[in-house]
Amino acid sequence: MKKLYLGSMHATILVIEDDPPIAENIAYALKTEGFSPVCCETGKEALEVLARENVLLILLDLGLPDVNGFSLLARLRETASVPVIVVTARSDVTDRVAGLECGADDYIVKPFHPRELTARVRTVLRRVSAKQEEAGEPPVPFPFRMDEKRHAIFYFGRPLELSLQEHKLLSLLIRSPGRAFTRDQLLTLAWQDPGMSLDRTVDTHIKTIRQKLKDIRKDLDPILTIRGVGYALKEQW
Secondary structure (H helix, E strand, O other), X not given: OOOOOOXXXXXXXXXXXXXXXXXXXXXXXXXXXXXXXXXEOOHHHHHHHHHHOOEEEEXXXXXXXXXXXXXXXXXXXXXXXXXXXXXXXXXXXXHHHHHHHOOOOEEEEOOOOHHHHHHHHHHHHHHHHHXXXXXXXXXXXXXXXXXXOOOEEEEOOEEOOOOHHHHHHHHHHXXXXXXXXXXXXXXXXXXXXXXXXXXXXXXXXXXXXXXXXXXOOOOOOOEEEEOOOEEEEOOOO
């Protein structure tokens, strides 16, 4: 079994699972949430995918045919900061503790409901996003500037008056210029409880942000609408 799905690299979740039916079920569940799963069945292939893809999160089965799952997890932690959720049939407490001590961000035992898996994925991504915000990010290139300490975003040198949700949405776009976010991804990453919001909520907030940007520069619209996908910030000006 090679890669089952190769969607947008910006939303790629790497599924390392050597059981094809399980991998396909995981991939289907992730696709329904707007992600682009890439499936592989060996540690070697997983490392090759990581070398060429911008992976958002890894789902790792411990029982791989070519490498011990714990060893692969330790190697991933040495070379990458991508969050990892261990997915395995091993329910023993010792295995769970070992997985977490090796650097796993979460641990889910087979069999599991697809909705539980995707909920854990969203939770881990929100947690990682929150940690990045707390740590602060370097200033972004002109015309935007972010002041993490003041929780402010400047556009052509002028501060934007943004609600908390608008700030989160625009921050996501600014930190990844050119990246196409789906509405589901924006809901997952920017809303504390995405299940209580709708796609239209994202559209409404983006519309408001656009208007605030146009109040400063009427001739520019830095936010692109990617038809059938979602939104992205312009990469070039």
